[in-house]
Amino acid sequence: MTRRIAVVGGGIIGSSVAWHLASRNLGDIHLFERDQLGSGTTWHSAGNITWKPVDDNDGPVLYLLDLIAGLEDETGLTSGWRETGRLFLARDADTLESYSAFHEAALERDFPALMLSPQEAAGHHPLLDASALHGAWLNPLSGHLNPADLVALYARSARNLGTHLHEQSRVTELISTGGRMTGLVCNGETLGFDDIVVCGGLWSADLVANHGVKLAQGGCEHFYIILDVDPRLSSTTPSFLSSADMIYGREEVGGVLLGCFDENADLIETSDLPDPFSFSLLDENWDKFAPYFKGAAELFPAFLDAPVRRFVNGPEAFTPDGNPFIGAPDGIDGLWLCTGMNSHGVTISGSSGHIIADMIAGEEPRFSAKPYAPGRFGSMVHDDSWLRKQISDSPSGYYRQVNPHV
């Protein structure tokens, strides 16, 4: 009998999971999205894809870029991918030394990265002040895309492969019998399924809670602004990050998209969000953003005079160690998790979908899934004050991975 597989949540992750299941012909695939595809966290993502020559990033990013090229060819749609390269900006010698290790690793992998003096770095970005810099690493493979367009690519191709896409389809209950998933309730109708993959992003924990699964993920505010800079940037201007300042940025329609990974991030409970929360944003949070803007303006003085076109503050799911949950939780057969993407969801959408398809096919995952084991926090997950502290610290942890000196 054909295996029936439900994917719950149609963000970048659910749509990739659906495509991977369909492309492997693993069964009759149904994707349920309560509103429109991409309407949760994905639509307002900055869409940066940052390549790094480390095992948990290199393979997934190269795979994603290959996958996108194939899907674009097949569907005639575009993801908006632009390979601009990314400047890793160093304000001091320790930071530059961290980037040198990346540089050596990039060269070993035959990727033409460059270590740059402050003046050379400023030559790659018209707004960068060389006097604020110690040096930089130019990483050639990074760039950005439009996350909503990538959702459309995954979904169009999945549908071409026979996937049933159900929008305006809210799943209110997952059903299990005798320790095995048997179906779900959607818009009041009970539907039978052999496997259910939960890709509900921030809302995944609510979906699995009544099955005894406590997910160690929580929501934080995460934000960027769009600046109307002068001179305008070209579409080929490299994006940048400065780990010491905990900021990143890239060109956006000639202006600058400037974001940060803030310390002690403000927590968000799904119960505090309006329902529905489709294509919605949180209030501007200038108090949190101001110190990061100050650091950015030291590197790019022109930001001080640039009108702010938009402040984008969205909720997003973080975990204590910055890794997602991908795999099967203990205790219920047929339940799979692919959630808690920690601000990398677009970047690891391809590899996450691949891992779930490998697992459902009963094969060894192509990308290591060990760091993503759903049960890795053991009983700590029940300690709410520990969890809240870890989640709040999680966004800024990203820069400590890039640069241990931060």
Ligand SMILES: Cc1cc2nc3c(=O)[nH]c(=O)nc-3n(C[C@H](O)[C@H](O)[C@H](O)COP(=O)(O)OP(=O)(O)OC[C@H]3O[C@@H](n4cnc5c(N)ncnc54)[C@H](O)[C@@H]3O)c2cc1C
């Ligand atoms: C400001 C900001 C900037 C970011 N920048 C980047 C970046 O540069 N690069 C990068 O890789 N990542 C970035 N991210 C992170 C990335 O956007 C997320 O990791 C990713 O979008 C998460 O995708 P998702 O599919 O897990 O969640 P979502 O996009 O939230 O999708 C989950 C979906 O599930 C649906 N759903 C929930 N409950 C139900 C239910 N009961 N029934 C049916 N459907 C349901 C929701 O409606 C939603 O559409 C950024 C995030 C933010 C907030």
